[in-house]
Amino acid sequence: MTSGSGDHGGSSGDGHRGAGAARGVLPGGVGLWGGFLDRLPAAEALAAVRDLEQAGITTVWLPEYSGVDPFVRAALYLQATDRLIVALGVATIRARDPEAMVAAASTLNEAFPGRFALGLGTSHQHLTEQRGASYSRPLSAIREYVAAMDATLGRRVLPPRFLGALGPRMIELAAAATDGLHTYFTPIAHTTAARACIGPDPWIAPSQMVAVGATGTGWSDKLREYLGLCLAMPNYQRNLLRFGFTHADLATTSDALIDALVVPDDATALGTRLTEHQAAGADHVALQLVPPPSAAKVLDRIAEGLHTPSATNPRVDAGPGTRGGAVAATVYGLNAKNLNESGR
Numbered sequence: 001m002t003s004g005s006g007d008h009g010g011s012s013g014d015g016h017r018g019a020g021a022a023r024g025v026l027p028g029g030v031g032l033w034g035g036f037l038d039r040l041p042a043a044e045a046l047a048a049v050r051d052l053e054q055a056g057i058t059t060v061w062l063p064e065y066s067g068v069d070p071f072v073r074a075a076l077y078l079q080a081t082d083r084l085i086v087a088l089g090v091a092t093i094r095a096r097d098p099e100a101m102v103a104a105a106s107t108l109n110e111a112f113p114g115r116f117a118l119g120l121g122t123s124h125q126h127l128t129e130q131r132g133a134s135y136s137r138p139l140s141a142i143r144e145y146v147a148a149m150d151a152t153l154g155r156r157v158l159p160p161r162f163l164g165a166l167g168p169r170m171i172e173l174a175a176a177a178t179d180g181l182h183t184y185f186t187p188i189a190h191t192t193a194a195r196a197c198i199g200p201d202p203w204i205a206p207s208q209m210v211a212v213g214a215t216g217t218g219w220s221d222k223l224r225e226y227l228g229l230c231l232a233m234p235n236y237q238r239n240l241l242r243f244g245f246t247h248a249d250l251a252t253t254s255d256a257l258i259d260a261l262v263v264p265d266d267a268t269a270l271g272t273r274l275t276e277h278q279a280a281g282a283d284h285v286a287l288q289l290v291p292p293p294s295a296a297k298v299l300d301r302i303a304e305g306l307h308t309p310s311a312t313n314p315r316v317d318a319g320p321g322t323r324g325g326a327v328a329a330t331v332y333g334l335n336a337k338n339l340n341e342s343g344r
Contacts (some may be wrong), residue, residue: 025114026160026203026283027085030032030274031059032302033207033288035128037073037294039065045073046080048299059085061207061286065093068312071104078112083111088165089182089286090119092135093141098148103140106156117247118144135182139169146177164241166190168197175202185236187260188280189243189274195281205284206277209262210270212289212301223262224253226291262290289314 032052035043035195049060061076062070074086075218091101095322101120108116122138142163149158163174165181171194175180178201183190191206211223230236231250240250249257263273277285289298 001015026117027059027087027205028284029058031061031085031205031284031286032057033063033086033089033286034060035063035066035288036298037062037077037291038068040295042073042076043343044295046076046301048295049081049084051079051299052302053081055086056084058301059087059284059286061087064095071108074108075111078108078115085115085117087117087182087205087286088119089184090121090298092121093145094122099143099152101145102149102152102156102158105158105161106153106191109157109159116159118159118161119164120161120178139173142170143173143177161201162203165194166235167242168193171197175199179203180205182286185230185261188276190239191277191280191282193243195283198235202297203283204281205286206282206288207288208273209288209290210276211262212291212293213225213265217314220255220258221263222256223291225263227253227258 006119034049040048042118052060062073062077064070070088070091074088077084077086093101096104101118105118106130120142137157146161146163160176162180162182163178164184165171165174166183166186169344171181181194183194183206185208188206194204209223211220226279231253237250241247243298245254245257245260248254263269274285289301293301
């Protein structure tokens, strides 16, 4: 779950992008939300990421939500694989001071160049208060935190860095002070608005929920309990209200809300949704299987292949080191590699 999207309290600053030159490449195409790995003992998780890489997955997203350290897990997964990219979605600034964040991120960047991407966020109020910290002024807090990271960096080199962002001022800050933004629990209209706000260059990586086994009728009923977890968080509530959903939609987890946030596990539906994300301005989409299945079920689903129709990214015809590239015929399975080779 992306933490760090509140944007009340303060105004966005200019910041400066690219502190620590020679940073790596941000992923393109499609990645896999890897929260299910946190529920595995380390040895089993290592075997799982090897299987994912063998199956063609090129980017795995790790949250800071499940009680395991994402930097430690990232180091283990990177060491266990040859090409896998690990992106943090996102590391909370409340858990580490700026020097500790720089030390961890730059160490991974040096050890695994081009294979680690650092997401930063302010988390949510109840999670922040559980740490004994204050959630006041989240926008100012992360602006100051990013500046402090830059100030303490010295000769070290950071990996690509982005913010978990929902509100317009946090989106502006992400574009001004980092390489871009990652969003969670958002409709495609949010990506469209974000791209219009920040222009063509900053990286945007929304997440997309995929309802496992969701075919036929009644599949959306199984999602409501999980979606209710996120709908209880004010950051997500405010953001959805900005995009035309009503308090009634949120209170009932309406069909319209589910349709906007979740796509059924169906080739045509998923292929269409990915094309819509890219047309809206997304550079990368992190797929999350929901309701959260067991690790065994995720791995089985990957092994089966999650097929989508071929499509071409309408944004660009890109090569390595630039945005975009072609959407391949499969999201998971051996052809998934083609989706991810051309990140920024």
